[in-house]
Amino acid sequence: MPPTRARAATAAAFATQGLVFISLTTRLPDIADRWDLSEVAISGLLLLLVVLAGVGSVLAERVAARHDSAVLLRVGLLAMAVALPVLVLAGSLGVLVIGIAGYGLALGLVDAATNMQGVAVEQRYGRPLLPSLHGCWTLGGLLGAATTLATAGLPLGATAALAVVPVLVAAAPYLPRTQGPAGPGPAPEAVAVPWRPIVMVGVAMVVFYMVDSASAAWGPLYLEDVVAAPERLVALATFPYLLASLVVRLAGDRLVAAYGAVxxxxxxxxxxxxxxxVVVLAPTWQVAVAGFTLLGAGVAVIAPLSFSAAARIAGGEQARVDAVVARFNQFNYLGALLGSVLTGLAGAGSLRVGFAVPMVLVLALVPLARTFAAASASSGASARSGVIAPRPSASGSAS
Known part of the structure; x- marks a missing residue:
């Protein structure tokens, strides 16, 4: 029987991650004002966050050799619930840094573990599910942005109340690992893993996060400085992007099943x-907003399909798949860093030039899509149908 409760729990975990993350990033101006931080200082704190999220993902890979992703996800959510109030209620700059560092580690753990759970649930169902699960992250992000708008008049510390959400979601019924080692044994790295095709899929993920982070980091500034949007409307670079991404991700399961990932x-x-x-050539801010909206629809399913493909290529027992997913998650942070830096450097003279960089790079996905066909073939699924075949275990059941 399909694990419907585990699917709902995983969807809630994705939504919680998006809710907390966007709630914090949309409060960055308040954090900067409270501590009188310059743009350079804020950039440094964001760099710390991304680097420690990568460390958290590496830690998740190591832990996955011994413990299942349900345990890992619960630990990450509870760590997030502790770090959030420390961050927003900090009484000194040092405590703020500690809070950001703790949240970064928790973010890496949760990021990796939610995708481990998503892959496990998807394989148990035997059909595409990760696009809609990632859509739950987007939905959580939209709720986070709406929460910030609704509580804009409240002190920054009010955001600490959101810590109750990961605590509640940590108690959800996640899918336990039923296959593979439960205790000491050979680490997944000791088993041959076809890293070359996995890395090729990872390149696709890097391209996505380069585009995604460029839009998130530089989109509002593009609207304000290049196409003269009113200051109160610069968030339109992000909000319609998320909405379009949500719609396509929620429809993504059926799209992939009908037409195939490639x-x-x-x-x-x-x-x-x-x-x-459209963004690069936009004569007005309205046209630029239309471009960002269309962009959200175009890139929506790249990340979830990348995780699915990496897991299928990895094959084998669930412990190894979990470790591969955790390592694969690090492409996320590499893409985010590259997207922000390359767009900023190339757009130092004009952000129109800056956005021309991802405009060209995203076309690399056209040839890279062949790797996703190979992933489907290796799992016994039809590349055209996009159906994900569950891997048989020794007893003949799906892992």
């Missing part, structure tokens, strides 16, 4: 490139 990725890459072209 076709969906190639069409999405072309749409994204066209969308960025």
């Amino acid at each position: 076709r969906v990725l190639r069409v999405g890459a072309v749409v994204a490139s066209v969308a960025l072209g």
Whole structure:
């Protein structure tokens, strides 16, 4: 029987991650005002956050050799619930840094573990589910942005109340590991893993996060400085992007099942490139907003399909798949760093030039999509149908 309760629990974990993350990032101006931080200082804190999230993902990979992702996810959510109030209620700059560091580690753990759970649930169902699960992250992010708007008049410390959400979600019924070692044994790295095709899929993930982070970090500034949008409307670079991404991700399960991952990725890459072209050439802020909205639709399913493909290529017992997913998650942070830096450097003279960089790079997904076909073939699924075949265990059941 499909694990419907575990699917709902995993969806809640994805939504919680998006809720807390966007709630914090939309409060960055308040944090900067409270501590009188310069843009350089804020950038440094964000760098610390990303680096420690990567460390958390590495830690998740090591822990996955001995413990299942349900345990790892609960630990990450509880760590997030502790770090959040420390961060927003900090009485000194040093405590703020500690809070950000703790949240970064928790973010890496939760990021890796939610995708481990998503892959396990998807394989148990035997059909695409990760696009809609990632859509729950987007939904949580939209709720986080709405929460910030609704509580804009409240002190920064009010955000600490959100800590109750990860505590509650930590108690949800996640899918336990039923296959593979439960105790000491050979680490997943000791088993041969086909890293070359996994890395090729990882390149696709880097491309996505480069585009995604460029839009998030530089989109509002583009609207304000390049196409003269009113200051109160610069968030329109992000909000419609998230809405379009949510719609496509929620429909993504059916799209992939009907047309296959390869076709969906190639069409999405072309749409994204066209969308960025609209942004680059936009004569008005309204046209630029339309471009960012179309961009959200084009890149929506790249990340979830990348995790699915990496897990299928890894094959084998669940412990190894979990470790591979955790390591694969590090492409996320590499892409985020590259996207922010490359767009900023290339756009030092004009952000139109800066956004021309991801406009070209996103087309790399057209040839890279072949790797997703190989992943489907290796799992016994049809590349055209996009159906994910569950891996048989020794007893013949799905892992």
